[in-house]
Amino acid sequence: MAKILVTGGCGYIGAHTIVDLLENGFDVISVDDNSRSTKYLLDGVEKITGKRVKNYKVDLKDYNDTRAVFQENEDISGIIHFAAYKAVGESVEEPLMYFENNLFSLINLLKCVDEFNISHFVFSSSCTVYGSPDTLPVTEQSPIKKAESPYGATKQMGEEILTSYVAASSAKAILLRYFNPVGAHPSILIGELPLGKPANLVPAITQTAIGKIPEMQVWGTDYDTRDGSCIRDYIHVSDIAHAHTLALQYLIDDNNKTSCDIFNLGTGNGVSVLEAIKTFEEVSGEKLNYKLGPRRPGDVVAIYANNDLAKNTLRWDIKYDLKEMMRTAWAWEQKVKEDETIIKNQKFLYN
Incomplete structure (x- = not known):
């Protein structure tokens, strides 16, 4: 079994990807400093797969500690790199913290890739690289415009660093530009545990419906869209996770067209904020308490994917529709309310 290092393995997408990797025959270790996560989700991974994944509590900004993980695991054959800060609004307020964390961690990893001859690297990128696109849906060839946050x-910058590195090395990489991961594993044993008040739409919806948030705000109702609210491409987290396994196998099988191939991961369907709220209300039977508010700095008006390349090249199939995304997200939120272990972990995250 090939050993894969997953950074940010205790996080939302990282934990779901670990499940998919294990179910497809890979051996996995995790690196996560738990500054914005706990090991709770790895407990859920064990319940789903029957396998306990070791997590190294390491800050990737510390090169020596990062290198020590590779020294202890010289048989690592690939890396999937999730570990990063990801809140758009927070990045506007704390830009230096985001540049330091997200870029230094990547550079330190790539130094280790170079020293320890790691061949395969999958990078967790984002549709935010397209900025505010001129035409929709966006393809992998759409212009990279000035970032909104x-x-x-x-x-x-992470894409540029990685692209430049692999062009000068023997390693191969894939950039996965995904859109808006939502939902929870169908088992409802793992899901999203946001840090503090959620910045993303679906956990804000479910936390409002459960009563954790008294009232939710819709950011912006005067955009040039069909109902005035922002449009996004929501994709189930388990579909996102499986794409990472497929991308890794694509690298292992030496199917790259270039040293750094790029794939969009989205459903191809644009859904407005108000449409997402309506779908949640239909699925859950709950009436959501929300108010309409002003635009939020850093938000793009509308973006959704052309996913033909991932579907045709990686043989990636999307299994979950928006209703299933909302159903699993709501079931997870209800579990969170009742599970004392999660409650304790959430208290830790909120402190």
Whole structure:
């Protein structure tokens, strides 16, 4: 079994990807400093797969500690790099923190890739690299425009760093530009545990419906869209996770067209904020308490994917529709309310 290092393995997408990797025959270790996560999700991974994944509590900004993980695991054959700060609004308020964390961690990893001859690297990128696109849906050839937030800028810079590195090395990489991951594993044993008040739409919806947030705000109702609210491409987290496994296998099988191939990961369907709220209300039977508010700095008006390349090249199939995304997200939120272990972990995250 090939050993894969997943950075940010205790996080939302990282944990779901670990499940998919294990179910497809890979051996996995995790690096996560738990500054914005806990090991709770790895407990859920164990319940789903029957396998306990070791996590190294390491800050990737510390080169020596990062290198020590590779020294202890000289048989690592690939890396999937999730570990990053990801809140658009926070990045606007704390840009230097985002540049330092998201870029230094990547550079330190690539130093280790170079020293320890790691061949395969999958990078967690984002549709934010497209900025505010001129035409929709966006393809992998759509222009990279000025980022709307420091978070988006770190993803653009991360892509440039990785592309430049692999062009000068023997390693191969894939950039996965995904859109808006939502939902929870169908088992409802793992899901999203946001840090503090959620910045993303679906956890804000579910936390409002459960009563954790008294009232939710819709940011912007005067955009040039069909109902005035922002449009996004929501994709189930398990579909996102499986794409990472497929991308890794694509690298292992030496199917790259270039030293750094790029794939969009989205459903191809644009859904407005108000449409997402309506779908949640239909699925859950709950009436959501929300108000309409002003635009939020850093938000793009509308973006959704052309996913033909990932579907045709990686043989990636999308299994979950918006209703299933909302159903699993709501079931997870209800579990969070009742599970004392999660409650304790959430208290830790909120402190």
